[in-house]
Amino acid sequence: MAADSRPLHERVAPITPPPPPNVRALQARVRALKEARNAVILAHNYQVQEVQEVADFVGDSLGLSQQAAKTDKDLIVFCGVHFMAETAKILSPAKKVLLPDLEAGCSLAATITADDVRRWKAEFPDAVTVGYVNTSAAVKAELDYCCTSANALRIVNHIPKEREVLFLPDFFLGMYIKKETGRANMQVWQGECHVHAGISPQDIVKLKLSKPDAEFLVHPECGCGTNVMAMVASGAMPRTNTFFLSTEGMVRHAAESQAKEFIVATETGILPRMREQNPGKTFLAANERAVCQYMKRITLEKVLLSLERDQFEITVPPAIAAKARRAIDRMVAL
Numbered sequence: 001m002a003a004d005s006r007p008l009h010e011r012v013a014p015i016t017p018p019p020p021p022n023v024r025a026l027q028a029r030v031r032a033l034k035e036a037r038n039a040v041i042l043a044h045n046y047q048v049q050e051v052q053e054v055a056d057f058v059g060d061s062l063g064l065s066q067q068a069a070k071t072d073k074d075l076i077v078f079c080g081v082h083f084m085a086e087t088a089k090i091l092s093p094a095k096k097v098l099l100p101d102l103e104a105g106c107s108l109a110a111t112i113t114a115d116d117v118r119r120w121k122a123e124f125p126d127a128v129t130v131g132y133v134n135t136s137a138a139v140k141a142e143l144d145y146c147c148t149s150a151n152a153l154r155i156v157n158h159i160p161k162e163r164e165v166l167f168l169p170d171f172f173l174g175m176y177i178k179k180e181t182g183r184a185n186m187q188v189w190q191g192e193c194h195v196h197a198g199i200s201p202q203d204i205v206k207l208k209l210s211k212p213d214a215e216f217l218v219h220p221e222c223g224c225g226t227n228v229m230a231m232v233a234s235g236a237m238p239r240t241n242t243f244f245l246s247t248e249g250m251v252r253h254a255a256e257s258q259a260k261e262f263i264v265a266t267e268t269g270i271l272p273r274m275r276e277q278n279p280g281k282t283f284l285a286a287n288e289r290a291v292c293q294y295m296k297r298i299t300l301e302k303v304l305l306s307l308e309r310d311q312f313e314i315t316v317p318p319a320i321a322a323k324a325r326r327a328i329d330r331m332v333a334l
């Protein structure tokens with residue numbers, strides 16, 4: 001018999017892909033177990049849509065920490081990343097907080113340790129330390145103020161002008177705040193989130209040329225942020241259609257704005273919710289590859305397992321939690 005000359009991939013029978021998991025059935029099981037266990041599910045805006053759909057609250061890191069503090073449920077399943085679940089635990093020490101996958105970390109939070117902060121403070125002993133919520137509990141315990149992308153500007157503006165500020169860990173957010181407040185006495189840690197740092201000025205310029213009427217919604221962690229600000233300052237980009245917003249700020253703005261087209265510079269997980277809530281408006285990703293693999297580690301299957309097996313519990317040593325809580329409470333008080 002003559003040898004089959006076809007390439008291997010044509011000779012081998014294709015493997016039938018497994019049927020897609022039944023999302024609706026899984027969601028029904030998650031909802032039923034959530035009720036049975038008196039649990040609340042919190043999901044960040046970057047979570048996959050099917051996880052967002054089973055959540056009691058979807059929002060940004062500030063909104064979710066507030067929801068975590070308010071809930072009267074015994075159990076919090078946090079569909080987000082590790083530092084967010086820690087923040088929920090700090091605010092609700094009597095509740096059990098579960099993170100469905102312990103590998104859901106954050107490249108930005110990983111850029112600084114508590115020892116780094118202590119060393120930095122020793123260099124500037126009179127400075128006020130402001131840290132983004134994307135930090136571990138141990139880092140938060142070293143801060144004067146915690147902040148989020150929604151309130152960083154307000155927090156730094158509140159600090160007396162003559163006091164030196166140490167801002168950590170996000171460099172792009174820090175530079176945005178430094179520019180907006182006009183503070184010369186502000187040191188900024190050189191940390192970045194690999195997802196937002198990857199949204200480059202080139203992405204923005206290309207889209208701006210093709211969509212001149214679209215509104216730009218920019219997360220202040222973005223690598224393009226400083227350039228966008230410079231373009232706004234030079235008049236190359238109109239101030240009136242450029243907005244620096246937290247993820248939930250973007251969702252709110254999209255609903256309220258009269259504009260019909262938006263370019264969204266942040267992680268793309270936020271887009272399905274924006275599209276669903278605003279039929280008739282168009283949302284384009286500034287960069288389609290802006291996907292946070294840490295956020296995407298949380299799947300519906302893992303949420304179900306988390307509720308079934310109580311995994312994985314997030315704890316914070318009480319002494320660290322008490323100190324970290326002071327910085328969060330100061331933020332919330334403002």
Ligand code: 13P
Nearest residue numbers: 060061062148149246247
């Ligand atoms: P938000 O607080 O705007 O949701 O941002 C959190 C975050 O991790 C951004 O990458």
Ligand code: SF4
Nearest residue numbers: 106107108193195292
């Ligand atoms: Fe962290 Fe960036 Fe992912 Fe946000 S998008 S959780 S900052 S790695």
